[in-house]
Amino acid sequence: xxxxxxKTLEPVDFKAKQAEFAAYIRDPDKNPPPADVKEQxxxxxRELFFNNIEGFLSGNFxxxxxxxxxxxxxxxxxxxxxxxxxQTPHFSEIPEEFLDxxxxxxxxxxxxxxxxxxxxx
Amino acid sequence: MDTTSFxxxxxxxxxxxxxxxxxxxxxxxxxxxxxxxxxxxxxIGGKYGKAFRAMTDRFNFICHGLSLSLGSTDPLDKTFxxxxxxxxxxxxxxxxxxxxxxxxxxxxxxxxxPIPFTSEAVxxxxxxxxxxxxxxxxxxAVENVxxxxxxxxxxxxxxxxxxxxxxxxxxxxxxxxxxxxxSVNHQYDAETFLKAIPAQRIAYAHIAGxxxxxxxxxxxxxxxxxxxxxxxxLGKAYELYGVFxxxxxxxxxxxxxxxxxxxxxxxxxxxxxxxxxxxxRYA
Numbered sequence: 001x002x003x004x005x006x007k008t009l010e011p012v013d014f015k016a017k018q019a020e021f022a023a024y025i026r027d028p029d030k031n032p033p034p035a036d037v038k039e040q041x042x043x044x045x046r047e048l049f050f051n052n053i054e055g056f057l058s059g060n061f062x063x064x065x066x067x068x069x070x071x072x073x074x075x076x077x078x079x080x081x082x083x084x085x086x087q088t089p090h091f092s093e094i095p096e097e098f099l100d101x102x103x104x105x106x107x108x109x110x111x112x113x114x115x116x117x118x119x120x121x
Numbered sequence: 122m123d124t125t126s127f128x129x130x131x132x133x134x135x136x137x138x139x140x141x142x143x144x145x146x147x148x149x150x151x152x153x154x155x156x157x158x159x160x161x162x163x164x165i166g167g168k169y170g171k172a173f174r175a176m177t178d179r180f181n182f183i184c185h186g187l188s189l190s191l192g193s194t195d196p197l198d199k200t201f202x203x204x205x206x207x208x209x210x211x212x213x214x215x216x217x218x219x220x221x222x223x224x225x226x227x228x229x230x231x232x233x234x235p236i237p238f239t240s241e242a243v244x245x246x247x248x249x250x251x252x253x254x255x256x257x258x259x260x261x262a263v264e265n266v267x268x269x270x271x272x273x274x275x276x277x278x279x280x281x282x283x284x285x286x287x288x289x290x291x292x293x294x295x296x297x298x299x300x301x302x303x304s305v306n307h308q309y310d311a312e313t314f315l316k317a318i319p320a321q322r323i324a325y326a327h328i329a330g331x332x333x334x335x336x337x338x339x340x341x342x343x344x345x346x347x348x349x350x351x352x353x354x355l356g357k358a359y360e361l362y363g364v365f366x367x368x369x370x371x372x373x374x375x376x377x378x379x380x381x382x383x384x385x386x387x388x389x390x391x392x393x394x395x396x397x398x399x400x401x402r403y404a
Contacts, residue, residue, distance in 0.1 A: 011239075011241070011275075012241075012273040012274075012275055013241075013273075014237040014239045014241050014242040014245070015194045017273035018192075018193075018194055018223065018226055018237065019226060021234055021272055022226035022227070022230060025234070026230070036272055037270035037272050038270065041269040041270040041338075042269075044334070044338075044340065045234070045270065048340070049230055049231075049232045052231055052232050056231070084228070085227050085228030086228045087229070088229070089160055089188035089189075089198055089201045090160050090163060090164045090188075091187075092164045092165065093164065
């Protein structure tokens with residue numbers, strides 16, 4: 001009871017809450033879900049967000065997706081979403097963000113030197 | 122409510138790229154306004170750009186944004202706001218609406234996250250809305266979003282929503298489906314919520330279908346037909362506040378145009394019914 005009282009008196013740092021929430025959505029393997037909400041609900045957020053991003057990428061890079069195969073493709077899309085800080089507000093420019101990621105942040109591009117070139121198709 | 126304050130009357134439809142040529146051909150009379158996400162269209166040229174220009178020449182449009190990230194702790198993107206302003210000017214679009222939400226934290230995540238309902242967040246987001254309105258040189262309309270979790274909640278959703286729009290002095294876009302979805306997901310009474318909104322600020326409304334994950338968990342997909350309780354809630358809103366412009370959102374599982382127009386026509390017939398009721402009442 002004492003703990004519960006203490007909890008309600010402590011003001012919520014909404015900026016920290018937002019950071020925690022977004023971090024979980026980007027990379028649920030490395031970041032815990034917010035403790036004060038149902039896990040099923042934040043998992044749904046993660047699923048919706050990732051499917052949205054993956055949809056943009058697979059629509060724009062069909063050849064790369066086909067060559068990598070489903071599993072490697074998903075790993076790549078997950079890594080992009082976890083690492084890359086997209087700056088563009090325009091959905092049509094997400095492909096440029098992905099190319100930027102492949103060039104500068106993607107560790108596995110050394111394993112697949114053809115990837116960046118292929119991504120243009 | 123004073124209906125002359127609305128930009129236009131009647132029923133609207135969210136414009137999807139797949140349907141643009143059908144609209145240009147069919148010129149459906151039942152749709153009195155369309156809505157687009159500027160983030161989908163600002164950068165579009167070529168064939169679709171031309172088709173879009175032909176649409177905005179012929180029909181009324183609203184910009185319904187997705188990337189402004191009003192609640193974010195990332196800085197406001199002034200360049201982007203000016204792009205939207207320019208886009209609206211080029212296409213003679215008079216109204217810009219956005220979500221009471223955030224979609225970025227150290228970069229964009231391209232979907233809507235729930236702002237913690239705290240008093241500190243109220244001031245933060247209200248300041249940002251005011252800043253956007255200054256840059257746009259006009260009021261924007263802010264939408265009640267669907268949310269599946271309320272991290273860091275200190276106050277109720279309605280208290281948060283009302284405090285923000287009051288402090289920002291902005292208009293509102295009331296989403297009827299979102300009220301319903303949230304009322305199920307967070308166990309509150311949808312009509313009580315509806316009765317508490319500052320109706321004098323309503324610019325227009327959204328209505329849409331959703332997906333049922335479980336009895337107590339609905340997801341706002343815009344991918345299905347509108348269900349009866351949501352239609353009834355729209356009727357309740359017209360009863361309480363008079364008729365306001367209402368737009369059908371359908372983003373996934375697009376049915377044939379004729380089916381979309383059937384739902385648009387339901388909106389129109391409800392508007393006409395409640396218009397008559399109100400005229401009788403105040404005659």
